[in-house]
Amino acid sequence: MKRRFKTIVITMGLLVLTGNFIGCKKGKTASEILQNKKNKSALNNLVSDKETTRKPVVFVTGYDKNEASFYTTAISYFANKEYQIVEGAYSIEEIIEWLNSNASEYPYGEIHIVNNNIPQLGLDLETTVNGQKLNKQALKETIENGEIPALKNVLNETSKIIFHGNGISKMTGLISNLKRTFETNKTPQVLASPYFTVFGGEFTDHYLAKPHYVFYPTANSPGKVDLSKEIARKYPNEKEIEWFSALTNERERYVGEPYTVKYNVPIEFTFNYVNSDEEMPYFTMQEEIMDLIANDEDLSKKVKELNIPIEKFRWKWQLKDDQLTIKGLSTVLCVLKPIIKPYGDLEHVKPDTSNKRLYAMK
16 A cells, blocks of 8 residues: 655744734834944944953844834844844854854854744744744754754853744754754753743833733634633633733733734645555545544644644645645634733833743753
């Protein structure tokens, strides 16, 4: 019996409502922000005051589309700190090549990687140029195939790789492989947060927010009332959020107010039955597709890796010649609760990477 099977997880297209995907502030473009820093001394930009490590370098690994301003506001934030900013590196391969090509007698201190990722899909960053999107398995395969260049001895024992994205510290397998990728004669510290990173908020230029998820099959929403009841059951210990209000709120109107961002997560399976002894299945309803996936260990594993219940996808199928394609699409409503100080004045907690409650060190 012969069957060839291929699974693809597609990088999602965002349907954005608010929050960290669309910045609350409209300001200068990235090029204008960086132009304002042009007259700074090159040495001052590169070397720290102690002249033991270089000043922090920031890789902005994406660009804003439509009305989004995540990356533009991130550039503004780091430019105001006078960090060195690198744009146009959209893969781990390009980041390492830049670090190698721009090495000096001073080791890198902090290397910041800014990525507006979707937690269910890993990072919105390529492994190699035009390669797979970054997740645990894709990076593992790329490392084993020797496709990523080795990082030169450009770090020291205090060097840090800091990721600014969404829920990255919870991707333990991916973080472990990233640490391997950046190893030299020294092993760097890799820091990331379990929270969502927000730049350009209404009340502060950078803060973190705790995510809470509820899902439904795309284009088949049960309505905000039912969704608010479902998410309340899912997070019974979260007493401070009024869920219906949060699900209908698109931005932080006062400090600490919960609000919702919305996006879609796709998954696709392709079966090729050329020269196969198996009979190509035929479906009449979505439930039959879900039964097929549930009874196949590999398929069900792929769905479970997204942490979205199988019934929360809208399933479609297509038959063409000897090929069967199954596509699923789930809509995610993510309620973000900004991290604020538990006492004193009402204000956001500063995203301090040395704070172990905010950032995990691997």
